[in-house]
Structure formats: structure tokens, C-alpha cells
Amino acid sequence: MFIKQVILHRLVMRLKNPFSTSFGTFQDKDFFVVEVVDQHGIQGFGESVAFPTPWYTEETVETSAHVMESFLIPLIFQTPLTHPDQVSECFQPVRRNNMAKAAIEGAVWDLFAKKDGVSLAKAIGGTKQKIDVGVSIGIQSSITELLHTIDHHVQEGYKRVKLKIKPSWDTQMLTEVRKHFPKLPLMVDANSAYTLKEIDHLKQLDMFDLQMIEQPLAHDDFIDHARLQSQLVTPICLDESIHTFSNAKTAIALGSCQIINIKLGRVGGITEAKKIHDYCASHSIPVWCGGMLEAGVGRAHSLALASLPQFIFPGDTSASNRYWEKDIIQPEVTMKNGMVQLPEEAGIGYPIDWQALEKYRIDKKVWNNTKN
Ligand SMILES: O=C(O)CCC(=O)c1ccccc1C(=O)O
Numbered sequence: 001m002f003i004k005q006v007i008l009h010r011l012v013m014r015l016k017n018p019f020s021t022s023f024g025t026f027q028d029k030d031f032f033v034v035e036v037v038d039q040h041g042i043q044g045f046g047e048s049v050a051f052p053t054p055w056y057t058e059e060t061v062e063t064s065a066h067v068m069e070s071f072l073i074p075l076i077f078q079t080p081l082t083h084p085d086q087v088s089e090c091f092q093p094v095r096r097n098n099m100a101k102a103a104i105e106g107a108v109w110d111l112f113a114k115k116d117g118v119s120l121a122k123a124i125g126g127t128k129q130k131i132d133v134g135v136s137i138g139i140q141s142s143i144t145e146l147l148h149t150i151d152h153h154v155q156e157g158y159k160r161v162k163l164k165i166k167p168s169w170d171t172q173m174l175t176e177v178r179k180h181f182p183k184l185p186l187m188v189d190a191n192s193a194y195t196l197k198e199i200d201h202l203k204q205l206d207m208f209d210l211q212m213i214e215q216p217l218a219h220d221d222f223i224d225h226a227r228l229q230s231q232l233v234t235p236i237c238l239d240e241s242i243h244t245f246s247n248a249k250t251a252i253a254l255g256s257c258q259i260i261n262i263k264l265g266r267v268g269g270i271t272e273a274k275k276i277h278d279y280c281a282s283h284s285i286p287v288w289c290g291g292m293l294e295a296g297v298g299r300a301h302s303l304a305l306a307s308l309p310q311f312i313f314p315g316d317t318s319a320s321n322r323y324w325e326k327d328i329i330q331p332e333v334t335m336k337n338g339m340v341q342l343p344e345e346a347g348i349g350y351p352i353d354w355q356a357l358e359k360y361r362i363d364k365k366v367w368n369n370t371k372n
């Protein structure tokens, strides 16, 4: 593989509904679709997931642009590639900046799979054809509104619901939800809204028969999560704390969690995600695929990842229409009976809808490889 050209398409897409977490509200998705082109003109696509502000990790849209343009694209142009696993290797001189790395690495994986004429899921060793998906529901303005939203998604067929929580939106809210949906597979995500001082309060979450509690404590913590896990019946799942294979080893060794949420952007791409997946499989730690409110390209990558066997819980990789009036892929991602059927076409399997992409595009930059 010789990467001849990289194109960064910068898009702004408005979510159908604003999404609120313990950190604030988000509606306009500003991100990059990365296009890589090889010497035969085969294209591969990736998507960057950094947000405009560094609330989730330290990366932002602007830092990921800077890192891709100044460091990662030059590295990709310099390195002869025979396999996409070499992409993360050639990015070694750059510390962290995992979302920027994952966007480019994902595009190369797509190109590689297309060149070989196999689906991305197959190229990475995936074994599933259908992916179980749930839906992640942000903090709502009232309980009535929340119950209505849950009901809507349950009617659509989603089999698991994840609710965002914070100290003023947890036990009381969950009591109401359980009254109306006693059997619904349910989990919560705190995005680090609590500290270990609130352990007695957090222990009350055991009453709600939750599949798991995602990232209750600090974004960089392992020790307090281990202390909390030892006092909780409900499994803890880590999201923000896991950026690397090494973080996953630490969390498992310390007992900081019983489940790991893998997101391609947060861990720097498919190669690292697979390493974490394989390690979790050998330690009987279930994993599942989280989301970053992706558009179609990022969503397609996540779905391919979730075809690996240790992805045991449903993902946050809901259908396109849960987020967008019109997605940038055609066909869009659709869900039936709580499942997304993986495409069989080569690569990510969802062709770009160029008309839609161009409608959302606010900038386009092209880099040509002058090495050959
Ligand atoms: O529907 C999705 O894409 C997942 C929504 C979600 O929970 C989320 C969205 C943005 C940033 C972080 C998170 C999270 O999992 O913590």
C-alpha cells in the first residue's frame, strides 16, 4: 500500500436532539472525514471523534487537525505499508492524540480491506454478522420527558438503554424508570460525575438491577474504582480511564472494573482496540463498543469492531436515524429487532453519500505525497 493522497473533509452536522451529559449539552458535531487514496486510486475513509471542547479527553477538533496535518500525515507518507497494523507503529513518535491517530488508521484499514475485497469486519477477524445495539440517552429536562424518550426507543426495538447520570439525576430518576420499565436491560454512565466520598450514595445504585455502571469516578483513576467495585454488586465498566492496552491491563489487575467499553477514537484505532479485546477475552472480561455520536463513517468502523467475539454487551452504535436527519452514508445504518446487520461489501461497506457530505462540508484540504 502506498498512500498517495490524504484529504481532510471538515463537516458540521446538527444532531436531531441535543445530547446532555454530566458535563454539559452538545448539539453541533464538528469533525473530519479522513480520505486516504492509494497508487491505484482506491479510497479508504475514517472519521475523527474529538469534540470542539476537551471535556471527554484532552483532544479537540483543532488539536486533532493540528496533529494530523503536522505529524501523522507526514508519517503516513514516509512509511511503506504492507499491513494496517503498521500504522499505529509508525505513529509511535507521537504521544497520545489517539483520536487523531484513529481517524487516519481507520481510513487505512478501510482501504486495505477494500483492496483485498473483504469487509472490514472480516479483515479484522470479526465473527458476527449481526450486532446487538442499545441506545444512550442523555440527561433530560424532566422525568416525564425521559420516560417518553425511553418508551420511544423501546418501541423502535432497542434492547438495552443506557442513561446518563449525575448526582442530582440518579436514584430518584432510576426509581421512576424502574417503575415503568421493570425488566428493561438498563445501565448508567456517569462520565466521572462522582468521587469515592459518595460511596454510600453510589451503593444505592445496586438496587436497580443495572447491567453496569460506566465511569462513575475520575477520568484517570484506577485505585478508587477498585475500592468502589469491591463494595458494589453491579459491575463497573471503564470508559474514560482506558486509552491504551496498558490501561486495560492495569484496570484488570487492580479489579477497577469488570467490563470495558472500547471506543476506537479513545484507544487510537483498530490495532490497539484488537489488542485490548484479545486481552479481555483471555481474562474473561466482557467488552462492548461505545459511541461518540459518530456520523456514518465512524459508526461503520465501530460496527465492524463489534463483530469481534468478546463484544458481549450491546453497543451504543445505534442506527443513523437516532442522530441525524440525513447521514453521510448511503444506505444509512439501520436497526431491526435491536440488531444491525453488517454489510458484506468490501471495507466499511457503507458507501459515502457525496451529496450529503458536501452539504455538511465547511472545509477541504488535500495533501499529496511527493515521496514518489
Ligand atoms: O450514542 C453514542 O454515540 C454514545 C453516547 C455517549 O454515551 C457518549 C457520547 C459522547 C461522549 C461520550 C459518551 C460516553 O459514552 O461517555
Ligand SMILES: [Mg+2]
Pocket (backbone or CB within 6 Å): 189, 191, 214, 215, 239, 240, 290
Ligand atoms: Mg461513557
